[in-house]
Each structure stands twice: as structure tokens, then as C-alpha cells.
Amino acid sequence: MRRALYHLVLVQAVISGALSFAHLHDLAQAAGQTGWKAWAYPVSVDLLMVAAWRRLRAQRSWLAWCWFLIALVASLGANIATAGFLDMNDPPALLRLGVAGWPALAFLGGTLLAHAPEPPVDQTDAPSESAASDLDVERAPAPTSEPEPAAVTAAVDPPALPAADPAPTDPAAAMPVPPALVAHARKLADDHHARTGHPIDGETLRARLGVPAPMAAAIAAQLT
Template identity: 75%
Template sequence: MSRSLRPDAVLVQAVIAGALSFAHLHDLAATAGQTGWKAWAYPISVDLLLVAAWRRLRNSGRSRLAWCWFLIALVASLGANIATAGFLDLANPPALLRLGVAGWPALAFLGGTLLAHAPSTTAAGDRAPAVPAPSPQAPAPGPEPAPAPVPEPAPALAAEDAPALPAADPAPAVVVPPALIAHARKVADDHRARTGHAIDPDALRARLGVPPAMADAIATQLT
């Protein structure tokens, strides 16, 4: 569906102001000695630099470079409007005016190049707000587990039902060498001769230096 063109007061005002500024820049360039197509190129250069700086300001926000070249182009346009309003003798333009008009192409080329190759940054207002990552939700508590059943104690076995424990093996008999028995007999005879009494197992063990079990076995064989 086509949109109908309707007059806009702001747009009309911008066209009128641009046309007047364009004409004043052309007259100023022609007065400074720029004739033919050169006089028409000056207002185009000033207006293009002004628009480029304005677009850079919209895209980059607070850019010092864009503000610098925007003010330079604005001063050039505003200066041409004031100079052609009768403040300067255009029949005899001053040398400073000729110098400014002659140096403008190089200045405009420098400004356009810097604006074209400057890094573009997004304005702070155009940046999308960072969405915080959703925090992990704690799992919902499940039903409490049922208590484990307590096992019933096993019934006590009757005395007759209890399994019989295996009988412990009897201690192995101590084997005494015959030579040790003969030596022990001499010790016992010597003890009887000196004391008049039979030697007891503790004294025999102390004299022979043998374990108690072996001393008991030797004493049994001596009796």
C-alpha cells in the first residue's frame, strides 16, 4: 500500500535553509577566485562533511572526532552566510578568506577520511540490556522415604536345638629327649643329697632353663 506524500514543515524549512546556505557558499567561493564547477563543489563539500559528521554522532554517541568535524563544517557554512550578508567587502576579499577557501578541499578530505575510517561504536542507549542468566531453581522436596522395617529378633534356640560345638583338641604331649631326662635325674639326685628333699618342678625348671610344660613333664618322669 503506497503512502501519500504530505508536506512537512520541518522538511520544508530544512530544504530552504540548505538552499540558502548552498548559495552563500557558492558566492563566497566565486568571490575568492573559484570559478566554474569549482565554485559549485565547495558548498557540496561543506554540506556532505556536515551530514557525515552528524550521522557519525548519531551512531557513535559522544564522539569527539565527530563533534570536531561537525563544528568545523558548521562554522564554514555559518561563516559563508555571515560573509555574504555585507560584513565583508566581497569586491575586495581579504587574503585570509582566500587562504581559507583554498585550503578547504584538503581539510574536507582529511575530515571525510577520518570519519569514514573511524571505528563505529554503538551508543549506550542503543545497546540491548544484558539479560541475567536464570538462576538454577532448587529441586522440589520429594516425599520423605518410609522408615525401614525393623527386623524381628530370631527366636532363641533351645538347648537341645543348639548345634554342638566341636571339642577342643587336647594339648600335644611334650616330648623330652632322653639325654635331658638323664641330666635332670643327676640334678635331682644332687638336690636330694644336699637338701634331703626331692626337687620341685620350679626349682628343676630354674636349674635346667626349660619351659614350665617341659619341666612338669621331666618331673613326672623322675617320680
């Protein structure tokens, strides 16, 4: 049932469009526009109406309503004028003036509709690129410290030997660094060496990458 109704509406739209098209053509021809110019008028009116309707669906603005009503009046006026209300053999001067000035009016309307500002897009929920990069840095796993070996105590009478101190670990070396960040830092270091002739220092590397000092030290350790 719905599909049959859709086809009926489509047939009705084609018939109505063809009749309106023919009325606009007859009116333009009666106003002194002959040949291809008379056929171009209905195309101009229908295109302006479609452009205004599409703008109305995207944004309900007074500009879209204005040009939609102008195109609707032009189409409806042609349908009424060709129904015997005007002498098509001797149209009034005002009608000739309107038909002659329609191309400039339609061009102005289409240009204004095409260059009308789009509705603002709410971007409050979209995180910025800098915030996303800071979030990635903050999500880097914290360095894990190795447990100190327990002191070995003897079960016999002699005193137990003191436990050996664990080998000092470098927090910068233990901090995990994404390989992509290391590769980017290596490019920055090579560029700095090519421009200055000196290897990049830790403070400059930290400033170029925008990362905390411990992570910059860990990256510098992997670059050596």
C-alpha cells in the same frame, strides 16, 4: 496535524539549504574559485556536515563533534560574510587562504570519519560456535537399556527353569547419533583412507569429531 508540520519543516529545510548553498557558492567565487569549483564548495561543506552528524548519531565521539563544528562554522561563516560584512569584490587574504585549503581539510575530515572505529558490540550473551557444538553433544539423549525379561516361574511342583540371560547389548550401538554427524564422520573416514591407505581408527575419529568416546564408538559402528 503532525503530517502538516512535517511538510512545513521539510519546506523550511529546503529553503535554508538552498540559501546556505548559494552563500557558500558566492563566497567561493569571490575568493577566486570560478566555474564548477565554486559550486563544488557548498557540496563539500554540506557532505562533511552530514557525515559528521551520522557519526554523532552512531557514536558520540570528540572526533565527530570536531568535524561537525568545523563544517557548521564554514557554512555559518559564509552566510554571515555574504550579508555585507566583507567586501566581496576584494576579500581578505585570510579568506582566500581558507577557501583554497578547504578541499584538503574536508577530505581529511571525511577520511577520518569513515575510518573511525565502530563502538564495541557486547557479545557476552552470544554463545560461541564451540560452546554451541558442545551443547549439542551434551543434549544427545542418553542410551536406553531394555528391561530384562522377568523369570518365568512355574505354578506346579517341579522347579522353575532358570531365566535365559538377555542378549548382551552394545551401548555404543544403542546410542542415537544424528545422521548429519554420521555423514560428516563418513567424509572424514574417506579422507583419512585416501591419504593414509588405512581405515580410520576410533581414537582418531573421536579426536577429529571432538565427541566423547561412547559416541565416537557408536559412529564408528555405523561406518563399518
